[in-house]
Amino acid sequence: MHTIKVKIADLAVLRSEGLLITIGLGSCVGIALYDAESKVGGLAHILLHRSSQFGNRTNTFNPAKFADTAIPVLIKKMEKIGGRRKRFMAKIAGGSQLFNFRKSTGISIGEKNIEVVRQTLHELKIPLRGEDVGGNFGRTMRFFVDSGKVLITTMGRGDREL
Amino acid sequence: MKESIINKDKLDVLKELANIGVGNALTSLSQMLNEEKVEMDVPVATLAPLQDVPDLLGGEELPVAGIYIESHGDINLTILFVLSLESAANLVSVLVPGSQGEFNEMGLSALVEVGNILTASYLNALSFMTDLKLLPSPPVIAVDMSAAIISTVMAEAHIVDDEVVLLKTFLKSKQSHISGHILILPDVGALDSIFTLLGAR
Numbered sequence: 001m002h003t004i005k006v007k008i009a010d011l012a013v014l015r016s017e018g019l020l021i022t023i024g025l026g027s028c029v030g031i032a033l034y035d036a037e038s039k040v041g042g043l044a045h046i047l048l049h050r051s052s053q054f055g056n057r058t059n060t061f062n063p064a065k066f067a068d069t070a071i072p073v074l075i076k077k078m079e080k081i082g083g084r085r086k087r088f089m090a091k092i093a094g095g096s097q098l099f100n101f102r103k104s105t106g107i108s109i110g111e112k113n114i115e116v117v118r119q120t121l122h123e124l125k126i127p128l129r130g131e132d133v134g135g136n137f138g139r140t141m142r143f144f145v146d147s148g149k150v151l152i153t154t155m156g157r158g159d160r161e162l
Numbered sequence: 163m164k165e166s167i168i169n170k171d172k173l174d175v176l177k178e179l180a181n182i183g184v185g186n187a188l189t190s191l192s193q194m195l196n197e198e199k200v201e202m203d204v205p206v207a208t209l210a211p212l213q214d215v216p217d218l219l220g221g222e223e224l225p226v227a228g229i230y231i232e233s234h235g236d237i238n239l240t241i242l243f244v245l246s247l248e249s250a251a252n253l254v255s256v257l258v259p260g261s262q263g264e265f266n267e268m269g270l271s272a273l274v275e276v277g278n279i280l281t282a283s284y285l286n287a288l289s290f291m292t293d294l295k296l297l298p299s300p301p302v303i304a305v306d307m308s309a310a311i312i313s314t315v316m317a318e319a320h321i322v323d324d325e326v327v328l329l330k331t332f333l334k335s336k337q338s339h340i341s342g343h344i345l346i347l348p349d350v351g352a353l354d355s356i357f358t359l360l361g362a363r
Contacts, residue, residue, distance in 0.1 A: 024309025
């Protein structure tokens, strides 16, 4: 099977068949978008929530790093290979809090990521059809583009299908 | 072609700082292991693409224990001590008499304590050499996939530039079969301070 590995702060799209995989989501969030009719799928692995809140020393900008900029780019890429935005739906995973900070005040980075992912999807009118988020453990996400099935695997916490 | 945030001379300076600091940490670890000899490889200072960092410790889905410490004060450093699960269990069984190396509360807090001592001795050496005030936060621990731990630490520490400066040291004790990596991630401001202080260009 044609497989594309999506690294951290990265995104990729496929059409008809193949596997998009992202490994070891901790506080990061994996966002799978799918158009069931054209079988166009896209997967992004974001590290942080909003681009405006983090500076960048290098003069390049990688939109795939942030929830609010990665999702629009992913949508465009999917449209380019035949996806129809109206039909897109989303499945997301990750956003956990691996470390138990004693100082922990308020909301964790993982929760913040999930919040902004949901918000961005809502603003772009993409329905959220499945999620496996939060908790205190890491996840690997496999997205099968022929069926739209998303498989979540963990270390010792079982597997789950979205 | 974009400009790199650091050059080779500067990486060499960092490597030397890692060498001295980690050497000191190793002595502490050896004391915890009843004077057993602990060896280390020469520290590596590299500039890696952000996207490759989670895979730098030999396998993204490798089950590991990660002990994470942030140091603030004059400069900000992120320190991560990563042990394979097997090594972590071996370390627990040396440190907690009568245990089988299980990751219960006692085992985990023994590992956290190792992180504490290693970091304190590393930072002491660094502080002694540079006169910088370094204030470590209490260590926290997670047992999970290697990539999940590393990427979470980067997000927590706001190490999100496209290129990441990192110091990596591999250490190993033969007799009790413990091996692991010490990763040090200075933030961008920390690098500027260190180089100004040491006059590196």
